Amino acid sequence: MKAVVDSSTLFADLYEDDPHSEAARNALRAAYQKGSLVINSVVYAELAGDDGFTTREDVDAFLSDTGIDVEQPSRAALTAAGDAFTTYLSRRGAGLQCPECGNQTEMSCPSCGRSLAPRQPLSPDFLIGAHAAVDAGRIITFDAGFYRSYFDVTVQPERND
Numbered sequence: 342m343k344a345v346v347d348s349s350t351l352f353a354d355l356y357e358d359d360p361h362s363e364a365a366r367n368a369l370r371a372a373y374q375k376g377s378l379v380i381n382s383v384v385y386a387e388l389a390g391d392d393g394f395t396t397r398e399d400v401d402a403f404l405s406d407t408g409i410d411v412e413q414p415s416r417a418a419l420t421a422a423g424d425a426f427t428t429y430l431s432r433r434g435a436g437l438q439c440p441e442c443g444n445q446t447e448m449s450c451p452s453c454g455r456s457l458a459p460r461q462p463l464s465p466d467f468l469i470g471a472h473a474a475v476d477a478g479r480i481i482t483f484d485a486g487f488y489r490s491y492f493d494v495t496v497q498p499e500r501n502d
Contacts (some may be wrong), residue, residue, distance in 0.1 A: 342376035344497070345473035346409060347482035348387040351380075354407075355393055361483050368481050368498040369407065378481070379412040380404070381472050383465040414472035422471035425491040426463050433461075470494065 346369070353365035372378055380388075385400065394400045404411065414422070437446055437459060448457045466487060473480035474492035482488060485496040 342479065343477040344372040344376065344378055344479040344481050345469065345477045346372075346378050346380050346384065347469055347473075347480060347484060347488075348380075348384045349483040350481045351384070351388060351407075352391070353483060355391075355403075364498050365483070372479065372481050372497060373408055378407070378409045379477065380409055381412060381414055381469065383468050385411055387465070412472075412476070414468060415476050418471040418475035419468070420471075421475050421492075422463065422467040425471060426467045428491060429464075429467070430461065467491065 350361075350365045350368060353359040353361035354369060356362065359365070369378065388394060388400050388403070389397065394403070437448060437457065439446075449455065450457055466484070470480065470488045470492045473488070474494040479495045479497060480488055481497050488494055488496055
C-alpha cells in the first residue's frame, strides 16, 4: 500500500525543534511498514528550496535514507487536482477578501470598469492531494483539514483537527 508524503511531514521529521517531529517520524515509520512512500515533483521542489539542503545530491541522499521514491501523478490525478481547484474557486467567491478580517469587497478597474479579482494560480497542495487520493489513497501530512476538504483520502497521522 502506497502513501504520498507531504512536505509538512518531511520538514517536521528533519527539524528536531518542530512540535510534530516525533509524530512525523512515527507516521513515516508506520506507513513505510505498510508499503511504499512517495513524493511528487512539487514536494521535491519544496525540499530543494529549504535551507537544509544545499544541493540536489543532498535532497536525493535524504530521500534515499528515508526510503522515499519520487513519482509523478497520473493524468487522472492531475485532472482531479484541477477539479478540486475549481471547487476551491467556487467556494472562495469572486470578490477581494481582506486577509485580516475576512471582509469581502468588490472593486472595478478604473479604466474599463471590469470587476477585479485576485489572480489565483493552482496551489501545489491540490497536486499533492490529488496525487495521494487518486494514485495512493493515503497521505502523510499535518495539513489534514485542507486535504479532507477537497479529497477522499486517508490522512495519517490520525488527528482531530
